[in-house]
Amino acid sequence: MKIGFIGLGNMGSAMAANLLSAGHEVLAYNRSRDRVVALAERGATPVPTVAAACEGDVVFTMLADDTAVESVTFGDTGIVAALAPGAIHVSASTISVALSEKLTAAHAEAGQMFVSAPVFGRPEAAAAAKLFVVAAGPHDAVTSLQPAFEAIGQRTYVMSEEPKTANLVKLSGNFLIASVIESLGEAMALVSKAGVDRQTYLELLTSTLFAAPAYQTYGGLLARKQFEPAGFAAHLGLKDVRLVLAAGEQLEVPLPVASLIRDRFLTLLAGGGRDLDWSALGALADWEAGGPRPGSG
Template identity: 70%
Template sequence: MKIGFIGLGQMGSAMAANLLKAGHDVTVYNRSRDKAEALVGGGAKIAATVAEACRGEAVFTMLANDDALSALVHGEGGVLASLRKGAIHISSSTISVALSERLTKEHAAAGQRFVAAPVFGRPEAAAAAKLFVAAAGEPGAIEAATPLFEAIGQRTFVLGDEPKAANLVKLSGNFLIASVIESLGEAMALVEKGGVDRHQYLDLLTSTLFNAPVYKTYGGLIADRKFEPAGFAAPLGQKDIRLALAAGEALNVPLPLASLLRDRFLTLLAHGGEDLDWSAVGALAAKDAGLDRE
């Protein structure tokens, strides 16, 4: 397929590279041109503008937040103004349910199609084309986009006809991951202050009751105190918890644990954690307990 890809951070660059490897004709756009140039060797074409990236059958967007996505979609020469009728905007950004609803209506009014396809997986999974895609949208659009999802991930979960469903699921998933990070940090602080080695404790956990990738990955980062370079930066984690709380408020669903996590992220950011991986939230418990953080 002839497609565009807008947003070449760690995740977007890896996803675009895998689309190229799968044989798709990919035109890339990023505010920092050097990130686009890094994909030229793999066959990518560089777009000088957002509009140039929107001339194919579909365009991916992978941006940090609602504001960044809205600016590229709604700005002069943006996605909404540039995508041809019948073409698909595939949003893999973790955005609010409200923005997803707005984009669905606006693309439909313009004769375009909108698919929400946020992904689960860290940059190493993106590089290996092992992401999990949570997709939702009109069935015909999902069917057309399926070869693209197969190029970037190991499995696609179709969650319905309404794109906002995929965004809600993504926010709920990130809320659960953050909950694991916080609980792992608290449990590790407890046993470590009681004289148990945290790495030995993690080995026990992940070899028995908690033998799951999320515990192994984030438990390892917390035990090693390895929060740089960030695979997923702390401000993005704070943003996702805030969006989960907003979704809960809109649906009248109390999320008391999410309120706690919001404050934990704010604590991390207040103490200079902007450049750290979001798993650094798991080290706050050790600091609160008076433990060393080496």
């Protein structure tokens, strides 16, 4: 399969590399050229523009937010203008439900197909091709993409023929992860101030009540206070919680815990934690109980 790949950050670089390893031809585009050079050494074809990345049957975007996705999709040199009729734009980015609806309509008008396929997993899972893909879009398009999804992930969950459904599911999952980080951080601050070893406490939790990847991964980061380098930056966590709240407002679903998490992220960013890993959210409770500010050592 000839696949354009736009967005070679920590996640995108690993995903594109795994597509190459699976035998797909990859046309690589990124604003920062060093990422393209690194991928070219593994067999990718560097391309100078977004339009050049759209010369295949499929183009993936893996970008930070709505603004970044819109900037490469619309306009005279964007994906919609460059992609051939019948070709597929796959957005693996965590974007708003509203933008997913806009992308679906724009590609349909241009005779193209749009599939949302955000992923669950941190950069280390992306590198190991162990992501979980949440896909939604036209049945034939999603079916044709299975070889690509199998190259980047360990399992694909097809949610709906409406792309926006995948985005809503992804946002709801990120909200749950943030909730776990906050509550786990509060519990860890409580017991550690009483003298309980953080790592021992985590081992108890993850061996009994909470033997789940979210508790294991983020509990480990909290226990070690390992917030740099960021696998997923705190300001992106805030972005996702805001998108969850926007979806809740549109659907008239109150999300009081999400409102609390948004304010906790704002506290973290106001204290200088913008570029820390979003697991630093859980360290706020320790800071407020007299411990060090997240990221200060």
